[in-house]
Amino acid sequence: MTSTATRRTAVGPAVRIRSLSKSFTSSALFSRKKIPALRDIDLEMQRGEIVALVGESGSGKSTLARCLALLETPDSGEVLVNGKDIAGLKGAAVRKYRSEVQMVFQDPFGSLNPTFRVEHILERALALHQPEIKSKRSEMAKLVSTVGLSPDVLSSFPHELSGGQRQRIAIARVLAAKPSIILADEPTSMLDVSVRIGVLNLLHKLRDEHGITILYVTHDLASARYLSDRIAVLNEGRIVESGESVHLLDNPSHPYTQLLVGAVPDPDRDSSLDAPKRAALREQIQRWSTSANLQKHIIDESSQHWVLADESEMT
């Protein structure tokens, strides 16, 4: 891949997000309320880094990915992708950006048009994003073999493929755009368990072999630990803890992270969190989330591990 080499020469991180905020308006019959979905997000992703966003439903993790994909417009803050501000991109610049930053969705059943064969689906992506390619046929064969499928699938319809195969086709279509960044929003949660790990391995391979930066959005801590270099934990729209995956999950410091880690089923664990412990953690989360005194505390410098904590409760 020659183009990755030229991309690497660009300076700075692949993604730099600064104090990004986004809120949605919920309008009930007689009231309009602003509900913050993202609050003051700072996040950097280095080139070729895999960062996992974890949190429960409603924590804002998908909204953040959607802001990066230009599917939502942030209320405030700055997003630089490959050094360029993405606010106010128009026309051709948007199209160029969309080849650069591609998204893999949760549902491989809904994201592929059921009336077309795989070859048509990939051909369109190639025609849109890499019109200069002459021999589309061989390029498509290359794409499907990259995602671990045989060229036979090109003549299949999506409904003839299994969920895992379909998700691989969705990833092949993403690759047809030659992206430098992939946003993967729960890419395995609708797949059969035994093929999930294969899709995670594929994403890992794309990073290793093509240098693609990946934002992996998931609620599954174990898979985040398996795939990503770094984890950012989102709670109520804030990144409350972040750091190198293994270090963070071995030393969860925010009560919310502790709650999540304690809830993962783990037959090897002697005792799980009991109800009173969970209640205590919840109370602490509540206290911290409404605190006026939040500060980033470094837990471990070398693994970039920090926690957003209440000043008075950190010593």
Added chain:
Amino acid sequence: MSVPVLEVQDLTVEYVSDERAVRGADRVSFTIHSGEIFGLAGESGCGKSTIANSIMRLLKDPARISNGKVLFDGTDVLGMDEAALRAWRWNNVAMVFQSAMNSLNPVTRIGEQFIDVIRTHRGGTRAAALHRAHELLKMVRIDPVRLRAYPHQLSGGQRQRIVIAMACALNPRLLILDEPTTALDVVVQQEILEQIRELQKELGFAILFITHDMSLMLELSDRIGIMYGGRIVELAPATTLRHGSRHPYTQALLGAFPPLHGPRVKLTGLAEGTKFINIQDLEDTGEGHWVAPSDQPVLSQGELL
């Protein structure tokens, strides 16, 4: 040994269409003893829900039970007539379905739905039924005031707990849980499982637990059956299965869940397109561990990431 609560023998279920018949379950046998948690694990389409539905006699056309027996406390379930089935269901065996939280009636208050269930299956006065509903809600740690609430006023986790409480309303001897926590966040899932364990301790029912999540299954179940393509490929106590699984499919399933601790090891899962065909009958390898012989290679766990 005492008569098991549930005995499934050689159960075969076929989905029949004009051209062909597909076997949803193929000569499946297992037993569940009183107070035991038995897990059925496998992926979508492996037949685990088909088994649950056949035990409850809920299968509809084109499904047909073509062979086998289901014995509940020694009584033949497949031979019951409609009246006997009505008396048996919910009183003796209750089921919580996948995404059961959406199975509550949206236009009826929770309390009314409890009263319906209790009076339909056991009779008695409204007051007595309401009293029981109070007790049940307390058991699942929801304020009984919420009996006046409509389902949409409760969170997904609360609704799921209410459905489980409803299933326990008549002290069944067996509770069938089909993916009871699939749509829920991890913390809520943990709470629900705790609730199930507590209820089980208090009421002493046996559980048939169905899920595709192996870590969940290992944590909750006493004994586990692994299903593939309608057949059980391995059957063993949970601890045996965790450290000494023999069938390559079981190992692939176990290998599909990365651990939260220890070194990061590359997992393989099941390669795209791997198929097991002609699965043989289970063979006893001792200590309650049954395995279907397989000539496919045993998976090795790979290198460090």
